[in-house]
Amino acid sequence: MSYISVIIYGYIFLAILLVYFLLRDIKIKGLFFNKHKNWAYTAIIILLFGIFCAIYAHLIEPFVLITKKVDFRDNQIKQPIKIIFVSDIQAGNHKKTAWVEKVAQKIMATDPDLVVFGGDLIDNEGNSQDETKYLEPLRKVSEKFPSFFVLGNHEYGLGQADRAKDRFGSGNRSQDLINKMAELNITFLKNTFACPLIKNQTLCLFGIDDIYAGSRNYAELKNIPTNTPFIFITHNPDGIIGYPEIFPAPILALAGHSHGGQVYVPLLGPLGSADIVLPKHYYRGLNYWKNIPIFTSVGAGESGGQVRFLAVPEIVSLTLTP
Numbered sequence: 001m002s003y004i005s006v007i008i009y010g011y012i013f014l015a016i017l018l019v020y021f022l023l024r025d026i027k028i029k030g031l032f033f034n035k036h037k038n039w040a041y042t043a044i045i046i047l048l049f050g051i052f053c054a055i056y057a058h059l060i061e062p063f064v065l066i067t068k069k070v071d072f073r074d075n076q077i078k079q080p081i082k083i084i085f086v087s088d089i090q091a092g093n094h095k096k097t098a099w100v101e102k103v104a105q106k107i108m109a110t111d112p113d114l115v116v117f118g119g120d121l122i123d124n125e126g127n128s129q130d131e132t133k134y135l136e137p138l139r140k141v142s143e144k145f146p147s148f149f150v151l152g153n154h155e156y157g158l159g160q161a162d163r164a165k166d167r168f169g170s171g172n173r174s175q176d177l178i179n180k181m182a183e184l185n186i187t188f189l190k191n192t193f194a195c196p197l198i199k200n201q202t203l204c205l206f207g208i209d210d211i212y213a214g215s216r217n218y219a220e221l222k223n224i225p226t227n228t229p230f231i232f233i234t235h236n237p238d239g240i241i242g243y244p245e246i247f248p249a250p251i252l253a254l255a256g257h258s259h260g261g262q263v264y265v266p267l268l269g270p271l272g273s274a275d276i277v278l279p280k281h282y283y284r285g286l287n288y289w290k291n292i293p294i295f296t297s298v299g300a301g302e303s304g305g306q307v308r309f310l311a312v313p314e315i316v317s318l319t320l321t322p
Contacts (some may be wrong), residue, residue, distance in 0.1 A: 022043055071249040074321075081199065082320075088119070089301045151235065153236070206231070237274060254318075299314070
């Protein structure tokens, strides 16, 4: 049981006890809450709402998977192209084969032109098992659709940018994932690009290595065919900050890593920290960095503990249109 589970179940138990004592004291003459029933009922409502939120965030939302549809227009696109983008599956402690099967079925149902996996496919968070085995359901995806992936910080066993402070992960397992994805026939993009032909149109994908633990190198951008639309893929949204302005800009950048904060509170925004330089509005959805559009997915799995609130796990169905 993770520390998140301990906190949530501890709160639920304590809140139920407090509700019981409040209801009891309301009925006993002379006690404080008998004299101030409005306060007691207000406290009960707050505690019950907290119990509901805790149950929802721990036992309901993490098990929901939606397909978020996004349309993006660019005049370099000649015919509509559908891309599925999936980031942060985090297969391991919380998400296993059944969840990856659910992800695969969602992808298959959209009938995309190509599929991109945006890193952190395994959790690599304090266990010694081979988590890549849980990714087997992705085989049916790659058999039908051209599929590509980049590495994230979890594959490298790092949870934050400052390695000296990091007490996270189970060591570098990036090669384990690389080997498994090769077996599944999913193309690895590490500071490299691929240019599949889709509907009689070439679309290039450039994937950068993880900015925490990898070795970023943008040099291959110069070799992308001139006047060919391309998408920049970075696990961490901060990858866009280092984009060299000497090269043509991508029509779109795709990122994950943030989980949308994993816990999102209206008016306050994302509560969780993804340890990135960009402001928190870059944690989800479409934003712009120096006129480069960057879409950040909230991902399909959890980091640190099985909890999500208003950051429903998702796969992104992105349609590029003229």
